[in-house]
Amino acid sequence: MYVAVKGGEAAIRNAHRLLADRRRGDRSLPSLTLGQIAEQLALACDRVMAEGSVYDRELAALAIKQARGDLIEAIFLLRAYRTTLPRFGYSEPIDTGAMQVERRVSATYKDLPGGQMLGPTFDYTHRLLDPSLAGDDAPDDPEAREGDGVPAMRVSDILAQEGLIEADGETGGEEIGDLTRTPMEFPMGRDTRLQALARGDEGFLLALGYSTQRGYARSHPFVGEIRIGEVEVEYRMPELGLTVSLGRIRVTECQMVNQFKGSAKAPPQFTRGYGLVFGQSERKAMAVALCDRALRADELGEDKFAPAQDEEFVISHSDNVQATGFVEHLKLPHYVDFQAELDLVRRMRGEHARKQGGDEAMPEAAE
Amino acid sequence: MTDNSVEETRAQRLSALALADGKDLLTLWNGLGIDPACEMVRGPETGLIALRGRIGGGGSPFNFGEATATRATVRLDNGAVGHAVTLGRDRLKAKLIAILDALAQDNEMASKIDQEIVTPLTAALAERDAKRKAETAATKVDFFTMVRGED
Numbered sequence: 001m002y003v004a005v006k007g008g009e010a011a012i013r014n015a016h017r018l019l020a021d022r023r024r025g026d027r028s029l030p031s032l033t034l035g036q037i038a039e040q041l042a043l044a045c046d047r048v049m050a051e052g053s054v055y056d057r058e059l060a061a062l063a064i065k066q067a068r069g070d071l072i073e074a075i076f077l078l079r080a081y082r083t084t085l086p087r088f089g090y091s092e093p094i095d096t097g098a099m100q101v102e103r104r105v106s107a108t109y110k111d112l113p114g115g116q117m118l119g120p121t122f123d124y125t126h127r128l129l130d131p132s133l134a135g136d137d138a139p140d141d142p143e144a145r146e147g148d149g150v151p152a153m154r155v156s157d158i159l160a161q162e163g164l165i166e167a168d169g170e171t172g173g174e175e176i177g178d179l180t181r182t183p184m185e186f187p188m189g190r191d192t193r194l195q196a197l198a199r200g201d202e203g204f205l206l207a208l209g210y211s212t213q214r215g216y217a218r219s220h221p222f223v224g225e226i227r228i229g230e231v232e233v234e235y236r237m238p239e240l241g242l243t244v245s246l247g248r249i250r251v252t253e254c255q256m257v258n259q260f261k262g263s264a265k266a267p268p269q270f271t272r273g274y275g276l277v278f279g280q281s282e283r284k285a286m287a288v289a290l291c292d293r294a295l296r297a298d299e300l301g302e303d304k305f306a307p308a309q310d311e312e313f314v315i316s317h318s319d320n321v322q323a324t325g326f327v328e329h330l331k332l333p334h335y336v337d338f339q340a341e342l343d344l345v346r347r348m349r350g351e352h353a354r355k356q357g358g359d360e361a362m363p364e365a366a367e
Numbered sequence: 368m369t370d371n372s373v374e375e376t377r378a379q380r381l382s383a384l385a386l387a388d389g390k391d392l393l394t395l396w397n398g399l400g401i402d403p404a405c406e407m408v409r410g411p412e413t414g415l416i417a418l419r420g421r422i423g424g425g426g427s428p429f430n431f432g433e434a435t436a437t438r439a440t441v442r443l444d445n446g447a448v449g450h451a452v453t454l455g456r457d458r459l460k461a462k463l464i465a466i467l468d469a470l471a472q473d474n475e476m477a478s479k480i481d482q483e484i485v486t487p488l489t490a491a492l493a494e495r496d497a498k499r500k501a502e503t504a505a506t507k508v509d510f511f512t513m514v515r516g517e518d
Binding site (some may be wrong): 049050051053054055056058059082086087088089090091092093094096097100101102103110111115116117118119120121142143144145146147148154156167168169170171172176177178180190191192194195198199232235237239240242243244245246247248249251255260270274276277278338 | 377378416421432436439440452496504506510
């Protein structure tokens with residue numbers, strides 16, 4: 001017999017009240033402001049915006065505060081918020097070539113036009129904890145220097161001049177995939193795949209990217225270029241028929257260059273993996289580019305044997321909001337399911353014992 | 368002016384206003400010292416703009432995320448209608464841009480707005496960009512070749 005039960009209202013109410021208290025913590029310490037989070041935990045906000053798939057720094061800061069710093073919970077909050085908003089339309093494609101570059105490095109060309117600009121990077125730090133940050137010391141103002149005015153040309157354009165590298169990547173002019181509007185289907189176009197990777201979990205994609213370097217889908221990658229900076233978002237206003245700028249967003253772009261020995265379809269050349277993500281997040285952009293390249297195995301006629309090459313596996317498990325939802329739902333009451341399973345296991349054990357007994361002269365019956 | 372350049376100027380003004388900081392815009396608006404009666408035709412309302420990039424930087428477009436955006440449409444007493452869309456959730460900013468867009472349909476007002484609002488905002492943005500550019504340039508690597516000890 002199934003008996004519906006309910007309960008826990010007061011417990012839930014009090015749990016949430018307790019959560020609010022613990023979130024605030026020691027009342028003798030000042031409460032964090034959203035501005036402090038947005039400015040001083042900027043890269044956490046970048047990650048929440050990227051995987052929450054909504055560019056809004058203040059909302060990301062609010063989500064981080066509400067989630068007590070649990071970034072996946074914050075991403076979940078941002079995703080939930082986005083479902084409450086109407087969609088005004090699509091932007092014009094951003095032009096990363098016209099970026100206000102804040103960092104730009106290439107591992108393939110030392111003296112490329114525009115140069116290697118390190119920007120605000122953790123690279124070359126010694127990873128020693130800095131006790132001075134425990135205080136409130138004001139850092140020195142950054143050094144400034146007159147630039148040489150040489151625009152930072154794309155590394156892919158340098159190789160393209162010799163015909164040694166494939167073109168940017170054309171999907172064939174059909175409709176642009178949008179996984180927020182149409183359910184995912186496999187195999188998917190590279191456009192939809194890049195959309196899924198852009199919002200995918202950084203840790204998951206990092207591990208898969210790493211696996212390709214360790215031999216699970218060897219792709220001989222070089223960082224052709226990483227660039228970080230602000231780009232303008234342009235939008236065609238339907239009211240006026242005019243294309244206007246709506247503001248700027250900061251993005252990280254990674255051009256991975258991969259050796260390719262050629263196939264029946266294409267001559268030996270360099271191929272490319274591409275990563276584009278919100279904010280300053282080159283680890284994520286690099287992981288996306290590695291996965292993008294590995295997932296092009298079919299297109300390039302390569303052997304498929306590694307997890308990172310399996311589109312359905314990678315894309316279906318890259319979304320951490322889906323993943324956490326399904327994993328965490330296991331802790332919700334499954335009392336009835338479990339009762340049914342308990343009953344089943346008891347019956348199976350009974351049958352097992354009877355069968356064993358039949359084979360071995362039924363010791364229980366002999367007593 | 369031809370229709371084309373009128374449209375172009377309007378788009379440039381809308382872009383400059385959208386790119387500006389909301390607080391700076393409000394300060395300059397207050398400095399203008401006018402308070403025209405207007406009717407909100409739409410909004411200000413917040414929604415999402417789906418953002419597009421290009422595969423490989425210059426290939427086929429793809430969607431790579433969304434951004435919050437706020438839009439507004441106003442009608443002034445003289446019948447002029449102004450529109451605005453800007454990234455973020457600043458409703459006052461969207462409303463002010465729409466009002467300025469409507470006001471700027473009057474030529475005399477347009478040059479006042481350009482002079483007292485658009486030009487200073489554009490200059491502030493250019494100054495910020497130049498500062499950041501110089502800070503980035505200071506992190507540029509200057510390679511030099513080690514001289515080997517062979518006479």
